[in-house]
Amino acid sequence: xxxxxxxxxxxxxxxxxxxxxxxxxxxxxxxxxxxxxxxxxxxxxxxxxxxxxxxxxxxxxxxxxxxxxxxxxxxxxxxxxxxxxxxxxxxxxxxxxxxxxxxxxxxxxxxxxxxxxxxxxxxxxxxxxxxxxxxxxxxxxxxxxxxxxxxxxxxxxxxxxxxxxxxxxxxxxxxxxxxxxxxxxxxxxxxxxxxxxxxxxxxxxxxxxxxxxxxxxxxxxxxxxxxxxxxxxxxxxxxxxxxxxxxxxxxxxxxxxxxxxxxxxxxxxxxxxxxxxxxxxxxxxxxxxxxxxxxxxxxxxxxxxxxxxxxxxxxxxxxxxxxxxxxxxxxxxxxxxxxxxxxxxxxxxxxxxxxxxxxxxxxxxxxxxxxxxxxxxxxxxxxxxxxxxxxxxxxxxxxxxxxxxxxxxxxxxxxxxxxxxxxxxxxxxxxxxxxxxxxxxxxxxxxxxxxxxxxxxxxxxxxxxxxxx
Amino acid sequence: xxxxxxxxxxxxxxxxxxxxxxxxxxxxxxxxxxxxxxxxxxxxxxxxxxxxxxxxxxxxxxxxxxxxxxxxxxxxxxxxxxxxxxxxxxxxxxxxxxxxxxxxxxxxxxxxxxxxxxxxxxxxxxxxxxxxxxxxxxxxxxxxxxxxxxxxxxxxxxxxxxxxxxxxxxxxxxxxxxxxxxxxxxxxxxxxxxxx
Numbered sequence: 231x232x233x234x235x236x237x238x239x240x241x242x243x244x245x246x247x248x249x250x251x252x253x254x255x256x257x258x259x260x261x262x263x264x265x266x267x268x269x270x271x272x273x274x275x276x277x278x279x280x281x282x283x284x285x286x287x288x289x290x291x292x293x294x295x296x297x298x299x300x301x302x303x304x305x306x307x308x309x310x311x312x313x314x315x316x317x318x319x320x321x322x323x324x325x326x327x328x329x330x331x332x333x334x335x336x337x338x339x340x341x342x343x344x345x346x347x348x349x350x351x352x353x354x355x356x357x358x359x360x361x362x363x364x365x366x367x368x369x370x371x372x373x374x375x376x377x378x379x380x381x382x383x384x385x386x387x388x389x390x391x392x393x394x395x396x397x398x399x400x401x402x403x404x405x406x407x408x409x410x411x412x413x414x415x416x417x418x419x420x421x422x423x424x425x426x427x428x429x430x431x432x433x434x435x436x437x438x439x440x441x442x443x444x445x446x447x448x449x450x451x452x453x454x455x456x457x458x459x460x461x462x463x464x465x466x467x468x469x470x471x472x473x474x475x476x477x478x479x480x481x482x483x484x485x486x487x488x489x490x491x492x493x494x495x496x497x498x499x500x501x502x503x504x505x506x507x508x509x510x511x512x513x514x515x516x517x518x519x520x521x522x523x524x525x526x527x528x529x530x531x532x533x534x535x536x537x538x539x540x541x542x543x544x545x546x547x548x549x550x551x552x553x554x555x556x557x558x559x560x561x562x563x564x565x566x567x568x569x570x571x572x573x574x575x576x577x578x579x580x581x582x583x584x585x586x587x588x589x590x591x592x593x594x595x596x597x598x599x600x601x602x603x604x605x606x607x608x609x610x611x612x613x614x615x616x617x618x619x620x621x622x623x624x625x626x627x628x629x630x631x632x633x634x635x636x637x638x639x640x641x642x643x644x645x646x647x648x649x650x651x652x653x654x655x656x657x658x659x660x661x662x663x664x665x666x667x668x669x670x671x672x673x674x675x676x677x678x679x680x681x682x683x684x685x686x687x688x689x690x691x692x693x694x695x696x697x698x699x
Numbered sequence: 700x701x702x703x704x705x706x707x708x709x710x711x712x713x714x715x716x717x718x719x720x721x722x723x724x725x726x727x728x729x730x731x732x733x734x735x736x737x738x739x740x741x742x743x744x745x746x747x748x749x750x751x752x753x754x755x756x757x758x759x760x761x762x763x764x765x766x767x768x769x770x771x772x773x774x775x776x777x778x779x780x781x782x783x784x785x786x787x788x789x790x791x792x793x794x795x796x797x798x799x800x801x802x803x804x805x806x807x808x809x810x811x812x813x814x815x816x817x818x819x820x821x822x823x824x825x826x827x828x829x830x831x832x833x834x835x836x837x838x839x840x841x842x843x844x845x846x847x848x849x850x851x852x853x854x855x856x857x858x859x860x861x862x863x864x865x866x867x868x869x870x871x872x873x874x875x876x877x878x879x880x881x882x883x884x885x886x887x888x889x890x891x892x893x894x895x
Contacts, residue, residue: 245883246876251858254876256883258891266777268732279870282880285893294730308730315732326894347892359776359800375778375804376734377869385873387880391856423717424770424796457773459799484890491888523717523773544716544769551715641726641775660774662721664744 232498234395235464236430239370239495243353245387252389258352259286260382261338262325264316265293265643266357270380271319281323283386288347289320289327292337294643297606297633300330309644323383336609336635339363339577343447344611346476350465350492355382360577360659361460362453366446367473368465368495370430373454394504396429396458397497400437402512407692409587410445411579411657411676413437414452415517417509419527426458429505432497433463437511443472444583451578452659455524464496516691518564519661519674521552526661528564530679530691536560555663556671557651564689567673571654572603572684573666574677575633576640579657580608582615584677588657589621591681591692592628598687603630604646606638630684642667655683700809702866703839706790708763710827710835710846711753718767719774720801724783726775737783754787758831766823767794772801772812781808791837793844795820806859807869811839813853822849839864 233241246254260283267289274280281287294309304310313330320327328335334345339360342348350368355361357379364371374388382388400413418425431453438446446463453461470489473479480488497503519527520534526549528535537549537560553560558567574580574588585607597603605625607613613635616622622632639646640658648654648670657680661672673689682690728740745752753759765784771794772780781804784792792810795817805812823835826846836845839860844851862869873880 246879254873254879256880256887258887259894265729269734269778272732272734277870285895288894306730312730312732347894349892352891357776357778359774373776373800375776375781375800375807377778377804377807381870381873384870385877385880386884387873389869389873423773427770427796427799454774454800457770457798478892478894480890488890523719525717547714548716641721643726643729660719660721662719662774664725665721668725668744 232500232502234497234501234503235368235432235462235495236370236393236395236460239351239353240392242351252391255353255388255390257286257355257382257386257388259288259342259347259354261342261354261356261361262287262289262379263292263338263358264312266376267319267379268312268315269376270383273380274383279384281325281383284324286386287325287383288342289316289325290335290338290341291316291330293637293641295330295636296644297636297638297646300634333610336611337577337580337637339451340580340608340612343367344476344609346473346479349473349479349488350469351495355388359454360451362458363447363451363577365450365453365460365462366443367469368462368492370460370462372459393430393459394428396426396431396505396507397503398431398433398507398509399435400433400509400511401435402437402510403440404437404511404514407678408514408516409676409678410441410448412514412517413511414449415519415524415527415674416514418452418456418524420509421456421507423455423523423525424457426453426456429458430460430462431458433461438463439466442583443468444581447581448578452524455659465492516676516679518679518689520556520558520564521549522555522661522663524659524661524674526552527674530564530689532564534558534560534562534564566688568653568688569601569655569673569683570652571648572601572680573606573639573654573656573658574604574680575606575608575638576658577608578659579677580606580612582612584657585612585616585621587677588681589624591678591695592630592685593624595628595685595695597629597684600687601684603684604633604639605630606633607635609635639666641665655680655689700866700868703809703811703863705840706763706837707834708790709759709761709831710764710766710823711759711762712824712827713753713765713767714824716768717770717773720772720777720780720798721774723772723780724777729777729779734782735786737779738786741783741787761788763788764791764793764835764837765789766820766827767792768820769795769817771797773798776800778804778808781805781810785810793820793823806863809863811837811863813855815851815853819851
């Protein structure tokens with residue numbers, strides 16, 4: 231029977247299938263970090279269990295690490311205890327850990343692909359909803375809770391119900407100055423924060439095929455913002471080129487064998503999806519959110535919407551509440567909204583290509599005096615690569631801050647936070663109330679829009695600077 | 700996990716859509732390494748800033764059933780959202796639709812998450828607002844919600860229901876199939892990445 235990519239990867243990992251029960255799925259890679267793992271390790275210890283496959287488990291410190299003074303002990307004692315707990319747990323159970331200061335440390339969803347550990351056709355889980363990022367390689371990757379983290383540590387499997395599949399086809403060519411981030415923000419606004427609920431989304435079409443691996447990761451990363459636990463893209467030459475030669479990628483004869491196997495990982499032509507959505511990339515423009523969930527977005531050229539224009543009563547109340555929280559008036563042009571802070575980073579847009587896009591616009595320009603701009607690379611490798619290219623100098627010369635790797639202001643668990651009432655343009659993934667700091671107001675944007683906004687001080691498209699890109 | 704059969708309690712109506720897990724418990728509370736004691740973080744921003752927030756109203760302070768709107772528990776995978784609800788005293792959450800990971804976390808931890816159509820949610824809201832003192836009865840044995848003179852049936856995944864009724868631990872269930880896991884591992888291609 232014809233199958234979709236998601237079904238093929240799923241079916242090849244079923245350890246046990248029984249009627250009226252969820253499938254028992256084998257997990258090829260379990261990524262862990264300090265925030266969602268301590269209670270899982272405690273659970274193992276109290277039940278007298280151990281980690282079944284430490285060799286399929288990788289740990290990093292990312293969510294609450296500071297991005298300044300990383301050679302000093304963490305000042306926040308609660309954060310320090312959490313980091314120390316991860317270190318003790320990894321030592322006790324023999325799990326490889328990339329701690330703060332390590333050359334391979336970084337955001338969990340940035341380091342695994344860059345090491346070549348994330349590979350097509352694998353099943354990957356992590357106690358983090360943005361695990362969907364790894365689907366860019368044709369892996370089936372999804373976020374889990376701490377009870378499930380404990381389950382995977384103990385058994386290397388997970389009981390899970392076979393999801394439905396949705397095809398999101400994005401054809402056409404992206405206009406200049408428009409990137410993967412605008413694409414996914416536009417999609418989420420179109421289908422809503424619950425539109426992908428219960429589905430694994432497969433992104434396909436010419437605009438997806440034209441994306442680099444970095445762009446594909448940005449798209450898959452935000453699948454969860456549309457309610458889908460996983461997003462996937464069939465692997466192709468772009469994927470293989472990215473992986474070849476990376477530390478954990480196969481080499482020699484094993485590489486040839488792997489590529490031959492990866493080429494089979496695509497939805498059959500006659501495969502049937504449970505739902506289909508289409509988007510035309512050529513009609514897209516820079517996109518920005520105005521509300522407090524990622525589905526409340528609009529083209530940057532538009533105005534703040536009027537809640538009364540929403541036909542669904544739930545959407546109307548939600549929009550009213552969002553505008554009050556965001557301190558925005560219906561009808562205000564989004565380009566007139568001024569910001570205090572610009573954040574470039576996160577597992578959505580903290581990779582080298584993202585930093586290049588932002589640096590290209592800042593080269594020879596200055597961050598507006600009213601704006602604080604934070605550039606936080608997704609990993610220490612990304613940081614080193616950026617410094618090799620001189621991007622750090624571009625950011626510093628423009629007046630931005632250049633930091634060390636971590637999740638940083640995406641969720642404000644470390645000191646990088648918005649003050650109450652402060653407004654940001656952020657390349658991260660969530661504009662929820664208080665997400666970047668209590669009372670903070672977030673507009674989600676692409677790296678190019680973030681950089682243009684930093685220069686002008688108000689939400690701006692790259693074209694406003696007279697720039698090509 | 701404690702078995703769940705029938706629960707009677709006060710229902711708190713939460714009339715807002717898209718309640719993400721950052722609202723249920725903000726990230727600042729996630730630095731703790733314990734599994735209990737998260738009740739202070741539950742809806743902390745709304746409890747602090749909105750005098751008329753449902754849990755600030757004396758009649759709902761002892762509520763143990765949360766009746767929410769569409770897309771409850773979206774966003775972050777933090778299981779702390781489930782722990783905070785349970786630590787506060789909630790045993791059941793009812794909504795038209797949940798975030799997938801939240802619902803999974805809830806059902807694995809013993810917080811009964813029930814999806815019912817919005818029209819049923821609206822009826823329960825009206826009941827909870829007009830008769831806050833009358834309890835709502837959630838019967839997982841009979842798949843029924845009972846309040847006043849009304850009886851409403853609800854659907855729930857049969858496997859999740861069985862586990863909740865029996866109070867079974869997932870890991871223990873999976874360990875019964877250890878031989879199948881070992882067999883699967885023997886057949887895995889050797890080229891797959893190994894982290895050493």
